[in-house]
Amino acid sequence: MIKDSIRHFIATELAVGGANTAITDSDQLLEQGIIDSFGIMTLLSFLEEKFSVHIEGDDLTPENFSSISTISALIDRKAGLSAGA
Amino acid sequence: MNRLSAHHEIDHWALLTPEKTAVHDGRLALTYAELAAASNRLGQALCGLGVKSQDRVVFCLSRSVHCLTALLGILRAGAVYVPIDPKSPPDRARSILHDCEPRAFICDATTRSLARSVAGAELPIICLGTTPADAGENERDQSWIDGYPAVRPLTEVADDDLAYILYTSGSTGQPKGVMILHQNIRSYIDWAVRRFAIDASDRILCTAPFHFDMSTFDIFTTLRRGAALFIATEALALFPEKLVVFMEQHQVTLWKGISSLLMYLARAGVLRPGRLPALRRVLYGGESLATRWLIHWMEVFPEKVFYNVYGPTEATGISLFHQIEALPGSPQELIPIGYPCADTYVYLLTSDLDPVPDGAIGELFIGGAGLARGYLNAPEKTARAFLPDPFRPGARVYRTGDLARKRADGAYEFVGRADHQVKIMGYRIELGEIEHALSALPGVNDVAVAAMAAGDQDLRELVAFIEGELTADTTAAFEQLKQQLPVYMIPRRLCTVARLPRCPRGKVDRHALQALEFK
Numbered sequence: 001m002i003k004d005s006i007r008h009f010i011a012t013e014l015a016v017g018g019a020n021t022a023i024t025d026s027d028q029l030l031e032q033g034i035i036d037s038f039g040i041m042t043l044l045s046f047l048e049e050k051f052s053v054h055i056e057g058d059d060l061t062p063e064n065f066s067s068i069s070t071i072s073a074l075i076d077r078k079a080g081l082s083a084g085a
Numbered sequence: 086m087n088r089l090s091a092h093h094e095i096d097h098w099a100l101l102t103p104e105k106t107a108v109h110d111g112r113l114a115l116t117y118a119e120l121a122a123a124s125n126r127l128g129q130a131l132c133g134l135g136v137k138s139q140d141r142v143v144f145c146l147s148r149s150v151h152c153l154t155a156l157l158g159i160l161r162a163g164a165v166y167v168p169i170d171p172k173s174p175p176d177r178a179r180s181i182l183h184d185c186e187p188r189a190f191i192c193d194a195t196t197r198s199l200a201r202s203v204a205g206a207e208l209p210i211i212c213l214g215t216t217p218a219d220a221g222e223n224e225r226d227q228s229w230i231d232g233y234p235a236v237r238p239l240t241e242v243a244d245d246d247l248a249y250i251l252y253t254s255g256s257t258g259q260p261k262g263v264m265i266l267h268q269n270i271r272s273y274i275d276w277a278v279r280r281f282a283i284d285a286s287d288r289i290l291c292t293a294p295f296h297f298d299m300s301t302f303d304i305f306t307t308l309r310r311g312a313a314l315f316i317a318t319e320a321l322a323l324f325p326e327k328l329v330v331f332m333e334q335h336q337v338t339l340w341k342g343i344s345s346l347l348m349y350l351a352r353a354g355v356l357r358p359g360r361l362p363a364l365r366r367v368l369y370g371g372e373s374l375a376t377r378w379l380i381h382w383m384e385v386f387p388e389k390v391f392y393n394v395y396g397p398t399e400a401t402g403i404s405l406f407h408q409i410e411a412l413p414g415s416p417q418e419l420i421p422i423g424y425p426c427a428d429t430y431v432y433l434l435t436s437d438l439d440p441v442p443d444g445a446i447g448e449l450f451i452g453g454a455g456l457a458r459g460y461l462n463a464p465e466k467t468a469r470a471f472l473p474d475p476f477r478p479g480a481r482v483y484r485t486g487d488l489a490r491k492r493a494d495g496a497y498e499f500v501g502r503a504d505h506q507v508k509i510m511g512y513r514i515e516l517g518e519i520e521h522a523l524s525a526l527p528g529v530n531d532v533a534v535a536a537m538a539a540g541d542q543d544l545r546e547l548v549a550f551i552e553g554e555l556t557a558d559t560t561a562a563f564e565q566l567k568q569q570l571p572v573y574m575i576p577r578r579l580c581t582v583a584r585l586p587r588c589p590r591g592k593v594d595r596h597a598l599q600a601l602e603f604k
């Protein structure tokens with residue numbers, strides 16, 4: 001599951017609280033400060049490597065990174081694009 | 086002729102170009118006339134509260150035009166401004182208040198609850214920009230400020246008076262307050278506006294947090310030349326395309342950015358030829374920038390001028406700078422931190438304070454007009470960091486803890502740290518401060534923190550190696566740490582190890598830590 005894998009990464013690597021941090025699909029990652037300027041860079045490296053996608057500057061929007069659901073939807077779109085090409 | 090202090094320059098521009106935008110945060114803008122009036126009212130209000138010359142006043146604000154109003158209002162009252170990170174954990178904010186004993190706490194709607202939780206009953210809270218309905222007894226609001234006249238308070242400021250205090254990480258667990266004088270700012274800004282040819286037509290981007298010394302450049306070069314300051318909100322720094330659009334919309338001409346943000350923009354692929362046409366000068370610093378990212382910037386924008394700048398908070402701003410004259414030949418090329426700026430000199434010394442031979446590595450010491458008075462309420466720390474100049478009687482030098490080398494052409498190269506300080510996202514972090522907080526966790530016998538490579542080769546993250554058995558669960562442990570440390574100082578992993586690697590004499594072997602496996 002894309003969402004679980006993103007959730008695991010965010011909980012263990014970005015959230016201050018370790019693997020036990022509970023993050024729901026709709027938690028507001030930016031508003032709650034779970035993703036900050038350091039976090040977004042490590043998250044990008046993870047997403048690109050894990051899902052073999054390339055995330056461009058245009059994809060880096062608050063809308064795409066607001067929650068686990070929206071990040072997962074972004075990965076779906078990007079992965080779909082590269083698979084179809 | 087009496088020279089004007091930094092905060093009085095605004096009156097000059099308020100007369101000359103009253104309608105011109107002084108500061109803009111993407112939402113609100115203030116003209117020079119408005120900024121002068123708003124800061125005069127706040128200055129009068131602070132005097133009305135009984136704030137006296139050289140009293141400290143704290144401000145803790147989200148990134149907005151109010152930051153400028155606050156710091157200028159405080160200076161106009163003859164007081165010393167102390168910025169606190171709005172994301173500061175309550176314990177850290179309390180320890181800063183305890184140390185600097187402010188006479189007032191300036192907040193806004195977003196930081197009011199933090200202000201209330203840390204200020205205590207005696208400290209007046211002033212909420213800028215809003216008039217909350219539920220104001221407590223010791224709370225003032227914007228309408229209270231607006232009751233004061235927009236007239237410059239009759240305060241005098243001497244050159245060797247304090248202008249601000251910035252708190253940086255301290256190795257013993259206590260943040261250190263660096264005391265910066267009006268004359269430090271003047272000397273630095275005099276040089277900067279000349280060297281980077283800043284004038285009234287400039288539109289300067291501000292991405293540096295106000296509790297960070299990089300903001301000194303942005304604020305005071307703008308005010309010196311009557312230029313315009315564009316404050317980027319935190320969210321903009323997360324989304325490179327939005328930041329670039331913001332810079333384009335406001336036709337930013339000069340940006341002094343933290344290296345990691347330049348790397349992020351390059352990495353995100355938002356830099357393309359033809360973009361950012363107004364931007365002419367880019368200064369980067371705060372930490373090293375991997376040369377491959379500099380090459381990326383320079384290849385996309387061959388017409389712009391790039392400068393690598395270096396300087397500790399204790400020496401006000403930029404101490405050394407290097408103009409990049411040509412595209413680096415390879416990503417392996419080391420970009421020097423360059424040459425000392427005006428009224429600044431440096432030494433490379435051994436631990437016995439003897440000069441190192443030409444070309445050898447030594448510890449970098451800085452002398453000159455930028456040197457801070459020292460650390461507030463910490464004469465011993467001050468004496469350890471600010472030493473009598475071994476070669477110029479009567480002068481002082483600041484011991485940076487940075488190791489450097491002088492090239493044959495006279496430019497200095499940064500090669501690393503002499504101690505246990507690391508930089509993450511430009512934040513200066515003493516590993517000792519983190520270790521101090523961790524050692525208070527139940528079950529921890531000893532602990533060492535290291536900055537380890539994280540995924541991407543140019544990123545590092547903090548890892549704590551704990552000797553002992555953490556008795557609390559990790560969630561509770563992190564909760565406790567969050568009360569004490571800013572988020573950027575909290576290790577992302579806590580690893581228990583049987584024994585920490587040690588040098589023969591028993592000190593933790595930090596080199597060997599890097600090789601430890603962790604899971």
